[in-house]
Amino acid sequence: MNKDYKFVDQAIEELLPKVKEAGLDTVWDRFKSMQPQCGFGELGICCRICWKGPCRIDPFGNGSQRGICGADAHTIVARNLIRGIAAGAAAHSDHGRHIALTLLEVAEGHAPAYCIKDEKKLMSVAARLGLSTEGKNVRQVAKEVALATLEDFSRQNSSIPCSWARQTMTAERAEKLTALGVMPHNIDAVVAGIMNRTHVGCDADPVNLLLGGLKGALADYTGMYLSTELSDVIFGTPEPVITTANLGVLKEDAVNIAVHGHNPLLSEIICDVAGSMDEEARQAGAKEGINIVGVCCTGNEVMARRGIPLATNYLSQEMAVLTGAVDAMVVDVQCIMPSLGVLQECYHTQLITTMATNKIPGAVHVEFTEKTALEDARRVVELAIEAYKRRDKNKINIPQYKETAIVGFSAEAVFAALSKLNKEDPLKPLLDNIVNGNIQGVALFAGCSTTRVAQDHNFVTIARELARHNVLLLATGCGAGAFAKLGLMTQEATEAYAGDSLKAVLTAVGEAAGLNGPLPLVLHMGSCVDNTRAVTVATALANKLGVDLDKLPVVASAPEAMSEKAVAIGTWAVTLGIPTHLGIIPQVTGSSLVTEVLTDKLKDLVGGYFIVETDPLRAAGKLYEVIRERRKALGI
Ligand code: XCC
Numbered sequence: 001m002n003k004d005y006k007f008v009d010q011a012i013e014e015l016l017p018k019v020k021e022a023g024l025d026t027v028w029d030r031f032k033s034m035q036p037q038c039g040f041g042e043l044g045i046c047c048r049i050c051w052k053g054p055c056r057i058d059p060f061g062n063g064s065q066r067g068i069c070g071a072d073a074h075t076i077v078a079r080n081l082i083r084g085i086a087a088g089a090a091a092h093s094d095h096g097r098h099i100a101l102t103l104l105e106v107a108e109g110h111a112p113a114y115c116i117k118d119e120k121k122l123m124s125v126a127a128r129l130g131l132s133t134e135g136k137n138v139r140q141v142a143k144e145v146a147l148a149t150l151e152d153f154s155r156q157n158s159s160i161p162c163s164w165a166r167q168t169m170t171a172e173r174a175e176k177l178t179a180l181g182v183m184p185h186n187i188d189a190v191v192a193g194i195m196n197r198t199h200v201g202c203d204a205d206p207v208n209l210l211l212g213g214l215k216g217a218l219a220d221y222t223g224m225y226l227s228t229e230l231s232d233v234i235f236g237t238p239e240p241v242i243t244t245a246n247l248g249v250l251k252e253d254a255v256n257i258a259v260h261g262h263n264p265l266l267s268e269i270i271c272d273v274a275g276s277m278d279e280e281a282r283q284a285g286a287k288e289g290i291n292i293v294g295v296c297c298t299g300n301e302v303m304a305r306r307g308i309p310l311a312t313n314y315l316s317q318e319m320a321v322l323t324g325a326v327d328a329m330v331v332d333v334q335c336i337m338p339s340l341g342v343l344q345e346c347y348h349t350q351l352i353t354t355m356a357t358n359k360i361p362g363a364v365h366v367e368f369t370e371k372t373a374l375e376d377a378r379r380v381v382e383l384a385i386e387a388y389k390r391r392d393k394n395k396i397n398i399p400q401y402k403e404t405a406i407v408g409f410s411a412e413a414v415f416a417a418l419s420k421l422n423k424e425d426p427l428k429p430l431l432d433n434i435v436n437g438n439i440q441g442v443a444l445f446a447g448c449s450t451t452r453v454a455q456d457h458n459f460v461t462i463a464r465e466l467a468r469h470n471v472l473l474l475a476t477g478c479g480a481g482a483f484a485k486l487g488l489m490t491q492e493a494t495e496a497y498a499g500d501s502l503k504a505v506l507t508a509v510g511e512a513a514g515l516n517g518p519l520p521l522v523l524h525m526g527s528c529v530d531n532t533r534a535v536t537v538a539t540a541l542a543n544k545l546g547v548d549l550d551k552l553p554v555v556a557s558a559p560e561a562m563s564e565k566a567v568a569i570g571t572w573a574v575t576l577g578i579p580t581h582l583g584i585i586p587q588v589t590g591s592s593l594v595t596e597v598l599t600d601k602l603k604d605l606v607g608g609y610f611i612v613e614t615d616p617l618r619a620a621g622k623l624y625e626v627i628r629e630r631r632k633a634l635g636i
Helices: 010-021 027-033 039-043 073-107 119-128 138-151 171-179 187-197 206-235 264-283 296-306 314-322 339-343 373-389 411-419 427-435 457-468 477-485 491-497 500-512 528-545 564-575 592-606 616-634
Strands: 241-245 255-261 290-295 310-312 328-331 350-353 403-407 441-445 471-476 522-526 554-558 580-582 610-612
Touching: 010 314, 073 138, 073 187, 073 206, 073 264, 073 528, 073 564, 073 592, 119 138, 119 206, 138 206, 187 206, 206 264, 206 296, 206 528, 206 564, 206 592, 241 296, 241 310, 241 477, 255 264, 255 296, 255 373, 264 290, 264 296, 264 328, 264 373, 290 296, 290 314, 296 310, 296 403, 296 477, 296 522, 296 528, 310 314, 310 477, 314 339, 314 477, 328 373, 350 373, 403 477, 403 522, 411 427, 411 500, 411 528, 427 500, 427 528, 441 457, 441 477, 441 528, 441 616, 457 471, 457 477, 457 491, 457 616, 471 477, 471 500, 471 528, 471 616, 477 522, 477 528, 491 500, 522 528, 528 564, 554 564, 554 616, 564 580, 564 592, 580 616, 592 610, 610 616
Parallel strands: 255 290, 255 328, 290 310, 328 350, 441 471, 441 554, 471 522, 554 580, 580 610
Antiparallel strands: 241 403
């Protein structure tokens, strides 16, 4: 077991010795045995694109400076990077496509488990896409919205940009990105284009490749945006709700079902049917019936919409199984460790895969389809109840750590809270407080957790430091999970860590919104795909101020980034004009050219750029510095 780590999350600290007793490995043990990691890979200068390779460039300049085909370090690094962006875009947008196709099925009456929960949002989405709603019923509008959305996956005319990209950014930004040739017209075509141009013997110009990467990142943005908005249409737009987070949300006397992954299509229905199967759980001996908890972003989805407690975030997902109290771990897509299939051999936990493209050795597969969603969800709950009967009481060890978390801050929820201060012009109070300096700026925390840093530590350290400087904090994905687990989504955290002027604003809005106290220190905006909620707020602010996004005192931070999806998100944030911090060294430093473009040259091109800083306190300082710089340029 790796004890070189200091865990901010005491639940993990408490469970780790049990892992050793059981003779099991965790992600931290495997990380340790992987040391030293491949230096060529870390620098991004290993090329495995064709089978003449693998090739690697000597970073010290003594050995090979070109691969067998002649590609140099800059080409290799750029190709590797943009392939990662394409993978991230494919992941998010396939999720989005699934939601859009489900909306179409709902509209056509083929998905009985689903309905349109938020008609108001449907109408606003239709208006945004330029669709007329007059004289049409909800189903007709839903069908037109679904079909218009699917066009963003199929349009062949490359001079027409994706609607979900064009309609969701400032006009100035859209023009700039169109002029640069990086606006996507068709998400799938852009992803395929990246795979094509990075094939052996194709694009070798690193700058041209990187521009292709920006386009890929905007395809990712498009897929994420439509995914969030259409999920709200089907499942409801999040509103503030009080819940709890960390492993202490598991209950010894309940059938615990953990929903894990990203796509809410099945987990929502599991939540729907669980109530009606509670009695079966009690008959099996579970005095408290069924307890659904979340992991990773499926967890964030049901947490934000339904107040379902969050058990943990990405890196500590194994810990949930190691409590011995999770009866079923139900997974859909992305960020699911294959090690779960191994761990369940030592515990009674039933790992259940549900998507045809995401199977894991050792798991039971319950194939989910929209048409059979209700039966699939019931089957999952039945399997959990059966597993509960096999529980070994001696192996149960639930660390008693859980924190209150006020979550569910969709853009609509933020505007609604602000409207309590100014009904006619809800944005005005936020803008006024930014202009007068009570709020210095806004920071969005996104991205994963990784073995490369002590889990959750960077998130918490940077957030507290920025809050002290009166920066408004937003979070999604596993960053949001970290803050929820560690008590930063509470009113107490606002009292403890917010600077005086920020605290006054959060208190005024929170009290006006009926929270009997301030808003939480960090606003939970949802899962990874929901990063676009923050863009909705930022774009509204930019439009109101009459400037583009690259002028706003808005920054982003992915201090523990890990996945290809995070690479794509970071890149579109930068492309939209938002300076974005990375707390780990990205695998690009084997090319001075690529590194310089990402951290410097992009600033002239799009206004955003990457800030790489592994020390969290210094990172907070740099982010605050950017905010001050932008305020100064705006004359505020
Ligand atoms: Fe995965 Fe969304 Fe990263 Fe967490 S944050 S490790 S991508 S679950 Ni998006």
